[in-house]
Amino acid sequence: MKILMFGRGVISAQYGWAFEKAGHEVEFYVRPGRKDQFGPFIDLDILDGRTSFKGVPVKERWPIQMREELSPNHDYDLIVLSVNHNQFEDVVKVIGPYVGKATILLFNNVWQDLPIFVEGLPMEQIIWGFPGGGGGFSSNSKLEGGFMKSIYLQTEATAASPSRHQRVVELFRQAGFSFSWQKDIRVWYWFHFILNAGMAAQALKEGSYSNLYQSPKKVANAILLMREMLPLITAKGGKIGLGTALAMRLPAGLIGYAAFKLLKGNSVPAAIMERMERTAYISRESFAHFPNDVLAEARKLGVSLPRLEAMEGHFK
Structure with missing residues (x-):
């Protein structure tokens, strides 16, 4: 398969590397002038979690x-889009005229309704998913990150094109990945966005994610923020699954302690969060977009979020 990764970011680089190692042809689209700035290599210092929860170190x-440059007459089979959600509209303006016949794998946070979010792209060519990885580029341009075995993907039954979905599934399987299937990817995106908003708001209040993860109680406060936001999913027209509803009714302290142990442990998720913050790859302003966007939507729909509103000064 011939694959175009849009941008040379953390997600594009790590999954592009895995695809190329599996025998696929991978190229990166970068803005004019960036090719010389970046140079012809990426220095990798990542944890490959496909065979171990702790991750296998990769340094190369x-x-x-x-x-x-892009051409509408390209021969790419797949275009992978993974950027900050607040930058996506600008990305569509760049890539929209050049999609051609390629399948588009959307590997992104999404808060809007799906057709609105991807307006300007052919819906019938999109496969909706989300990566299980992250990290950042250090001051010496080294990619310090990691990725897990599983990715999140819509089911074949919900895909606009089952044949395109099958080809994407085969690509990831061939590269050694597994799947967390999402029957309603729209609601999954919204729930994941709320998780990000709760953690980001609490981390900004504590001064950093590192400070947040020092205490199960602080993580529990983030859980309470997330729980408060759940009615927004219903207000936006989604339906919360029974499993999610039951899990979020567990004591916040219990959930907070479990998340604390995961993020403080010797695991790929813990390493991703540590490396993401240490490299400052995603700015405080970028994190603030999550609670800001959630609060704006809540006010628009008339959903009361008193906990989040009380913290607005930390992320506005």
């Missing part, structure tokens, strides 16, 4: 192919 200089 990986030569990559980049291009600064």
